[in-house]
Amino acid sequence: MDVVKDILVGAARACGATIVDVAFHEFNPFGVSGVVVIAESHLSIHTWPEYRYAAVDIFTCGDVIKPEYAADYIASRFRCKNPSIVEMKRGLIPGATGKVPHKVSDPTGKIAQRVTQRVPDAAQELSLVH
């Protein structure tokens, strides 16, 4: 469990995320489930060592975080030879302007800045098979 946790926390750092919570659980006789909640959404992992398989979600929002860095980091640390990576755009997809309308009263512009950062725009599902 410690190794899996270290890899997922490292992945969050690798893509520039801000970690806000970490929750991991080890199953008997084997298998780990864990989540790293980040300010930009979350990373999760479930491992089935008996199948040499792990399912990873990298859910990020904003333009700063690079979920592909996290995916590459995780595949590399697990020495995964056969990663299957699916990218899903989800949420309120901005139009051609790149602006998302919102109704927050925001005279200082500070909330808009934060809101823009938190617009959900990408979730990566990473399936690792050795």
Added chain:
Amino acid sequence: MDVVKDILVGAARACGATIVDVAFHEFNPFGVSGVVVIAESHLSIHTWPEYRYAAVDIFTCGDVIKPEYAADYIASRFRCKNPSIVEMKRGLIPGATGKVPHKVSDPTGKIAQRVTQRVPDAAQELSLVH
């Protein structure tokens, strides 16, 4: 945050999952991120109240858990009028036999029972828009 947590925990119960960990975080000025780790994988939620939007993942494995019960429960509790629900099959999809091969030494059959239960077979992504 307490309401969002109550809804996600209630959803885990609604689909018959076994809760093993709960981690929630409230953002300033608003927005909640949270995860309920279950023995059968996890439920997660990220809310953008400024958009009246929430993104939910319901990741389950095995034949017992009914992720659609959790999806219905969450949509109902949030009074979501316009849910967008996507089901993704992921992991090692069993073939026509419904059996997944594994290599665990298991003279008592107890591990096989557990392994079968934990085979990943469905993840639901639920996007709620009011």
